[in-house]
Amino acid sequence: MADLVVNVWRGEGFETFRVPFLESQTVLDVVTWIQRHLDPTLSYRFACRVGMCGSCAMTVNGVPRWTCRTHVSKVAKDGRLEIRPLRNMPVIKDLAVDMAGFFDKWQEAGGRFVPTRPGVLEFARVDPENPERRQASAGIECIGCGVCYSACDVVAANPDYLGPAALNRAWTLVNDARDGDRIGHLAAVADDAGCHACHSQGSCARHCPNHLNPTGAIAGLKREVFRALLKGDL
Structure with a gap:
């Protein structure tokens, strides 16, 4: 490919740019090239x-991704890219979205550690082989990039849904032996x-750049909420 044809969302529609195709080029490189060489008003994050930070997440050819880790050679279709902001969040401008609501739902889901x-x-000493610790460790690498939230069709249909990241x-936290409010966390969700509200479609797990499994985590919450109800704890 000599040039890429890049359609970028600009609020009311797409604007088309031609960008040189370079070896080992990422989608973030493409967006940066447009901003530096063609249109300095293009907004992105x-x-x-x-x-490591997840802040560059955008929708590339219909799929939410970290653009810094997405190589053009693997996603460009016939030398074309379509770049949109993440879905399910208000757009501030161009490719930058307002993530305040996304993080508010972490608070609504009781996402605060409560020390015992x-x-x-x-330092609290917890056996690395403890089953609960292993389950907690399996999900702890979430960096709040919003990719799973953008990929979730339940969030799209029900804006009140807390979403996979929260x-x-x-x-x-439910599986953290150091946390002192297990029932409070279950009550919050x-x-x-x-x-x-989760339909177990698995889009969050399929698209998570860190290969986490929020679908499995949510299934675990369903089981524990049911057990707590049977015990009369909720």
């Missing part, structure tokens, strides 16, 4: 450029907008 021994500074966070 990025920080680390190495897949406030003020104690010693529920995944709740699952890590037990209503109509919580874990039972």
